[in-house]
Amino acid sequence: MIRYPRSIRGRSTVATSLLALAILAVLGITGCLAIRYALGEHVYVQAEHEAGEWTTVARTTPPGALRDPLPVFAEINLVQIVDSHGAVLAASPDAHGLPALSQVRPAPDDPVQRLSDGRHMVVAIRSGPTPDAPIVLAGLAVPMLLRGHHLELLLGALALLLTACAGAITWVAIGRALRPVEAVRAHMAQITLNDLSRRMPIPPGEDEIADLVRTANHTLARLDEAVAQQRRFAATTSHELRNPIAGLRAQLEDALEHPEDTDARQTLRTALNTTDRLDAIIGDLLAQARLRADSPHELVNLNELIAQETNRTNATHTHDDTGGHDGSRPGVPVRFRADGDVWVCGSSIQLIRALANLVGNARRHAATGVDITLTATGGQAVIAVTDDGPGIAPGDRQRVFERFTRLDDGRRLDSGGSGLGLAITRDIAAGHRGTLTLEDSPTGARFVLRIPQLDPHDDGADHDPDLARTTEEART
Template identity: 65%
Template sequence: MTIVHPLRSIRARCTAAISLLVLVVLVMLDTAVLSIRRSLSAGATTGLLRGHNLELLLTGFGLVLTAGAATWWAVGRVLRPVRAIRTHIDKITANDLGRRLPVPPGDDEIAELARAANHTFARLEEAIAQQRGFAAMASHELRNPIAGLRAELEDALEHPEDPGPGHSLRTALTTVDRLDTIVADLLAQARLDDAGIAAPHELIDLTELLIQETARMNKTIHGIPVRLRVEGELWVFGSRIQLIRALTNLLGNARRHAVSAVGLTLTTAGDQAVIAVTDDGPGIPLADRQRVFERFTRLEDARRLDAGGSGLGLAITRDIAHSHGGSLNLEDSAVGARFVLRIPQLGTSRLTPAGPIAEPYTDEGLPALQ
């Protein structure tokens, strides 16, 4: 419970201020009246003057008391909703964020404060719900591969007479690879969710970055080649590591679903750099176009083509786009899927960097290519 010092409360201060104001007005009025009365009553008796002074003093004292009492009552009524708001705030806990503050009638400042506080509590409730859901889904995703790994190891121990543990070890290694992918994606998602951790930003030649990543992708032995088309030289201000992760996620996703071709284009649209990744695979149904960006969402085709995925790749990529003041959408395509990443060009970025300038670029920390 919050304890307010009597002399520090708004009610007491308003009452004291109004009473003092009335007293000052009365003193000034008394001074003026007394000066006039002295000039007009040179022949008046001393007793009569004293009677008038006493009457004026009593009248002024009564006015001060009346003004103070009226102010105390009026301010008390005005602040009654504030006391109710404070009482409700004291009852709100992390496990009871569904409570809302009472909004007084009208559109005054107190009502606006109550509505703003309710809006803040609603956002806080949603954020905590998302955090709890994220933790629950992460636990579920980690539990399955851990259980599979345990089963393989137990099978190897229970059958030592088998000629070789190669099969069990290979299966266990595959499970460990999946665990590594999930943990890396969970860490990347946690860093993006933490507004206090700002990734280092730098000037980036986006054209050169796409050329480098396309060459890196095409060096892998297995995988459909990526065909790149760029439109001039484009510069952005952002995190090189995050943008590379976004490109790797999009291109890796396209290569898993493509039949024979993956396209990567860089163009401009107004003040934005537009990166489009296309494939000639089966595409994504219209009903699932928003769901694929949700955390831990994996469609049936994705599970069939890549059993080791985490279901976080597209969610991470969209968060990276948002952190750079851009967007990521799944747009219409005649064949396959078309993911479009938009980022403000240099000089038009809506992002105010909160982190330090990046160190010289290295390959350390990049997601490994399969």
């Protein structure tokens, strides 16, 4: 069973060597045949010409009167005139004393024949049609390179040498090309979950390996930030959960140890409130974790979505004297105004959750009502939720978006809140390629959610290829 090299360098070298050997083998065979044919054709043509010149002499001159040795001035140095019995009548100086170069006698109807015995290349021409007409033999000794398989062996050795050179060049070239990859592998092996701050050195140039290293460094940076966020989130979550659990435990232990000094009903009511707070925190944590998972995106008409949620909110809180589960107060109306239909590509469930968080927060702090406006500006859908409450101080406008952050006014109005609503809403905005900000308002607080607008009849490819791809997926 053939085992191929595991490394790219080895496989590339073997592939290049085999390809070079195949090409050189074809070239060698073709070259060998071409050399033998070209050389043979050249020798036979010259020999035929030389023999043809001596044919007349052999036909018209009596055997005893032939000049011996025959004067030869061409490159064909072997010339013999042979009688009908195969005896040499006359020969050139180089052929003098040699036996007849060939015993073949051409027939009268085919007076010219080309012959080769492996040592000589000869042309035999019959000087006349009579049976005793002399035969003229002219030719050359076969060069040593063309005897046997010397030419094939030479070309084969040359092909193997060139194949080895091609393999060596490929081995060195691939090794140099993969040297940065080995450096990247060594640095990647040193990166652990506890030390994601390391970055790989970017090799010089603008080739594919340099682009790969840059992309890997960007990925490591995002991974480092994500891990840091998760650690901060885990630390904050454990702290926020530990406090109510510790308080609940202390209350229950005190009730067990001192039942005579404890109001059982009040203790149970406090424990229930604490449980509600824990349930709210865990629910919001699960909601935030689900934002990281893929959710189906679709074409969403914000005008219809907000109108339906506004009507549902007003109907629910009109018949609920205790307020909503989000801590909002009963009897606070929500008014909605839109300039027209505004379309976006997103998750209806997540957008409803974001709107519910903003409206619930506004109703908790509103004095008389909450206003929602929907406009389209600069290619973005702009949802503004404004209340007429006390507002938020400028120094706290960034803090309210942090996880588990609850201002004093919020704690007073909703003691069971988790402090994750606005953080979840900002994550939803980011997941829709948008933003959530807190802007100036004459009265109360004004939260503005911006999401890229989408024309339902335009795929937006000229402006944002990623958004166009997401839109096409939503349509299908």
